[in-house]
Amino acid sequence: SGYIAKSIINSTKCKSCQEVLVSPEPLEPLQFEGSGDYTASAFFDSINRGGLTRPSEYAFTLCIHCWKVFEEIKASPELAKIFLSSSSHRELFSKIIDCTPLNLDSELETYDCYCFNNHNVKKLIVQRFFNCLAKNLAKEMTNKSLQAGQFVSTQKRKIKKLQSLR
Numbered sequence: 001s002g003y004i005a006k007s008i009i010n011s012t013k014c015k016s017c018q019e020v021l022v023s024p025e026p027l028e029p030l031q032f033e034g035s036g037d038y039t040a041s042a043f044f045d046s047i048n049r050g051g052l053t054r055p056s057e058y059a060f061t062l063c064i065h066c067w068k069v070f071e072e073i074k075a076s077p078e079l080a081k082i083f084l085s086s087s088s089h090r091e092l093f094s095k096i097i098d099c100t101p102l103n104l105d106s107e108l109e110t111y112d113c114y115c116f117n118n119h120n121v122k123k124l125i126v127q128r129f130f131n132c133l134a135k136n137l138a139k140e141m142t143n144k145s146l147q148a149g150q151f152v153s154t155q156k157r158k159i160k161k162l163q164s165l166r
Contacts, residue, residue, distance in 0.1 A: 001055040001063035004132075008124045016115035021125075023056045059125060065102055066129045069093075074137065093130045094123060
């Protein structure tokens, strides 16, 4: 969700979007069983080389919601078939997200769709996050096809196509 937020900010160059998408506050401590001082900010700081962005609660919650909806679609063969037969997967996914409630608290609902410069922040998050999900799905489906022996290599396909042109 931090990458998605940073990507949107880089493309829109909008300070208002940045206020909606990025959290200036430090991360809350995470609770782990056992001893040790484990906090989200300690983890974040240990992997940050200066480029990571801390997403706002809204951006994080919306990305989690998108992921859950996408996983439900993938888990149901009937829904997956309908979804994959669509002519515009990203637009269909955006409409599904618009129809499903986020169940956010009232403070987060104020950022529901638009920043002060009239950018549809929700749509930008959903579309960018869908791109990540779709790329992973395509890779997963390709790997399944390769394992099942159903996938013709691109080289064989190109050779067949060139031979058919003679």
